[in-house]
Amino acid sequence: MKYLCLVYLDKEHWNACRDADCAEYAQQLADSQRMLAAEPLHPVETATTVRVRNGQVALYDGPFAETKEQLAGFYLVDAADLNEAIRIASGIPPAKYGSVEVRPVRQLEV
Structure with a gap:
């Protein structure tokens, strides 16, 4: 199932996480075919x-x-269930500085 992990940061922590750390984690997810x-x-x-x-x-x-934390980025992942999606979200580097909202993606009913 697809899950969208929305990364939120406040202005103070917007650049607290290095791009290289995020890219490394994204590559790990890609290598495991979950990204x-x-x-x-x-x-x-x-x-x-x-x-x-x-x-x-x-x-x-x-x-x-107007909110304290603002949408800073996203990870769209393929996870077996919500528990796996939460494990993935907890590894997203900016989670140490802000929050990550995990939401299941639904298909449009046409």
Whole structure:
């Protein structure tokens, strides 16, 4: 099953984890054939939020909600179950400085 591990960091810890550490962990997951995708994100100040209401598109600078921790990146992994996904998430290096939200990915029903 696919799980999305969303990495959240506050501004103070945004660069606390070296890119090389994240790349090394991602490579370990790739070598074990559990990695589907992983990418870091630029800081929240570079974000644009899009809303469509009554057919009208509105753009806003920055994130939709003000929060202490901000989305810093993600790992999309293939895990047998939630317990394995949690084990994978606990190894993501930025988890030492922020948090990692683990969510199962669902298929669209068409």
